[in-house]
Amino acid sequence: MLTVEDATLHYGAARALKGVSVTAETAKITCILGRNGVGKTSLLRSIVGHHALSGGRISFEGQAIDRKPAYDRARLGIAFVPQGREIFPLLSVEENLKTGFAVLKGKARSIPAMIFELFPVLRDMMHRRGGDLSGGQQQQLAIGRALVTRPKLLVLDEPTEGIQPSIIKDIGRAIRYLRDEHGIGILLVEQYLDFCRELADEVYVMDRGEVVHSGEAATLDLPDVRRYLTV
Numbered sequence: 001m002l003t004v005e006d007a008t009l010h011y012g013a014a015r016a017l018k019g020v021s022v023t024a025e026t027a028k029i030t031c032i033l034g035r036n037g038v039g040k041t042s043l044l045r046s047i048v049g050h051h052a053l054s055g056g057r058i059s060f061e062g063q064a065i066d067r068k069p070a071y072d073r074a075r076l077g078i079a080f081v082p083q084g085r086e087i088f089p090l091l092s093v094e095e096n097l098k099t100g101f102a103v104l105k106g107k108a109r110s111i112p113a114m115i116f117e118l119f120p121v122l123r124d125m126m127h128r129r130g131g132d133l134s135g136g137q138q139q140q141l142a143i144g145r146a147l148v149t150r151p152k153l154l155v156l157d158e159p160t161e162g163i164q165p166s167i168i169k170d171i172g173r174a175i176r177y178l179r180d181e182h183g184i185g186i187l188l189v190e191q192y193l194d195f196c197r198e199l200a201d202e203v204y205v206m207d208r209g210e211v212v213h214s215g216e217a218a219t220l221d222l223p224d225v226r227r228y229l230t231v
């Protein structure tokens with residue numbers, strides 16, 4: 001569904017991505033592991049249209065998207081849950097969810113009931129301000145907002161960062177449900193190996209702007225992967 005080929009990205013003279021190739025399939029969970037600063041966020045932001053590549057190609061459902069602006073990619077079905085959530089603290093939970101309407105046509109503008117089945121706390125806190133939610137609840141809200149756009153591919157940047165274990169479990173369950181029941185493709189980056197192992201179908205490991213390992217999650221060579229995750 002999503003193919004990134006030979007992606008290179010520069011910040012000024014500094015090269016953050018060096019020939020990265022990654023694919024994410026429909027109804028599969030693809031996890032990119034790597035420690036801080038190896039280029040995971042840069043890769044995701046290139047995929048969703050927040051950074052322009054300096055080389056390489058990105059295609060989605062067979063269509064080249066690397067020259068398209070972020071809102072076009074969102075309309076095609078790519079939704080992004082950024083690191084740090086980036087919810088609107090002064091807007092209510094409901095208003096935050098409705099910001100997802102921007103990429104939908106008039107008639108399609110509704111909040112899917114599935115979001116409240118996955119994260120009941122969002123219904124309970126519908127009229128509270130986003131900024132009043134805990135970190136874990138904000139992460140659920142950020143995922144909910146992404147789901148409002150009815151994505152085919154959900155891209156998540158470190159969804160477990162700074163979140164308590166019970167909510168990490170809820171988020172893991174939600175991700176599995178989206179894959180199994182809705183056939184959504186999931187692409188997530190993580191530093192938390194166990195979360196990734198439990199969830200992922202396919203795994204990539206990045207180091208210093210490059211993919212250094214890739215394969216099915218079930219066949220991961222754990223000592224080798226851990227080596228890339230420890231500082």
Ligand SMILES: Nc1ncnc2c1ncn2[C@@H]1O[C@H](COP(=O)(O)OP(=O)(O)OP(=O)(O)O)[C@@H](O)[C@H]1O
Binds near residue numbers: 034083
């Ligand atoms: N806007 C920017 N301008 C300049 N350099 C940047 C910018 N964003 C990231 N970098 C640098 O690019 C490299 C890759 O950063 P990136 O955030 O993609 O890594 P990461 O693996 O996602 O790390 P983290 O887990 O901390 O987000 C780092 O050396 C970082 O300092």
